[in-house]
Amino acid sequence: AFRMTQSPSSLSAFTGDRVTLTCRASQGISNFLAWYQQKPGKAPKLLIYAASTLQSGVPSRFSATGSGTDFTLIISSLQSEDFATYYCQQYYSHPFNFGQGTKLEIK
Amino acid sequence: EVQLVASGGGLVQPGGSLRLSCAASAFSLSDFEMSWVRQTPGKGLEWLSYITSSGSTIHYADSVQGRFTITRDNSKSSLYLQMNSLRVEDTGVYYCATLGHWGQFYFDSWGQGSLVIVSS
Numbered sequence: 001a002f003r004m005t006q007s008p009s010s011l012s013a014f015t016g017d018r019v020t021l022t023c024r025a026s027q028g029i030s031n032f033l034a035w036y037q038q039k040p041g042k043a044p045k046l047l048i049y050a051a052s053t054l055q056s057g058v059p060s061r062f063s064a065t066g067s068g069t070d071f072t073l074i075i076s077s078l079q080s081e082d083f084a085t086y087y088c089q090q091y092y093s094h095p096f097n098f099g100q101g102t103k104l105e106i107k
Numbered sequence: 108e109v110q111l112v113a114s115g116g117g118l119v120q121p122g123g124s125l126r127l128s129c130a131a132s133a134f135s136l137s138d139f140e141m142s143w144v145r146q147t148p149g150k151g152l153e154w155l156s157y158i159t160s161s162g163s164t165i166h167y168a169d170s171v172q173g174r175f176t177i178t179r180d181n182s183k184s185s186l187y188l189q190m191n192s193l194r195v196e197d198t199g200v201y202y203c204a205t206l207g208h209w210g211q212f213y214f215d216s217w218g219q220g221s222l223v224i225v226s227s
Contacts, residue, residue, distance in 0.1 A: 034213035043202050043217035044152065055215075087152055091212035095168050098152035
């Protein structure tokens with residue numbers, strides 16, 4: 001099975017900061033990667049699919065890049081509503097597993 | 108807007124059974140391929156099962172193969188997960204979700220989750 005490793009596991013930042021979250025696959029997954037945002041007590045919300053395609057309705061301050069094994073999610077200017085946990089997920093091969101998450105907290 | 112409402116969770120003893128339901132509103136479930144995903148303290152987010160829009164093709168994660176059964180009733184716009192031989196490690200929040208474009212295995216819209224607690 002493909003192992004998805006996210007770093008850092010937690011991150012503190014100020015509103016207005018630019019932050020970069022990383023996801024690494026244990027084997028190449030082409031661009032079959034999605035990013036999700038999850039707030040406490042809520043279901044995950046799809047942000048990005050196909051490694052870099054912004055889901056409809058997601059603010060343009062979110063962007064993502066990557067292919068193969070290394071992927072990044074960038075939030076260009078953090079807003080208060082962006083403090084949450086972020087997960088990556090590969091859908092290149094069964095089982096379609098998720099990373100362990102990066103918790104983004106207010107500094 | 109796609110809305111999914113999951114129900115049927117609760118407290119069950121190890122070895123017991125539960126049936127989760129996921130109802131679609133404001134859209135026809137028959138148009139979508141569907142999955143169940145759970146979130147547990149031990150493993151985090153975990154994809155469990157998939158079913159095509161017609162119900163003709165089904166897949167399971169190894170962790171639930173042989174214990175869980177996914178079904179759907181498009182006439183009722185509903186998705187189900189029958190869970191048998193439940194284990195303590197099955198405790199978590201269970202989500203139903205629609206698959207992405209062209210049936211790709213990312214998860215576009217999610218239900219609100221149904222809590223399952225397996226404990227004696």
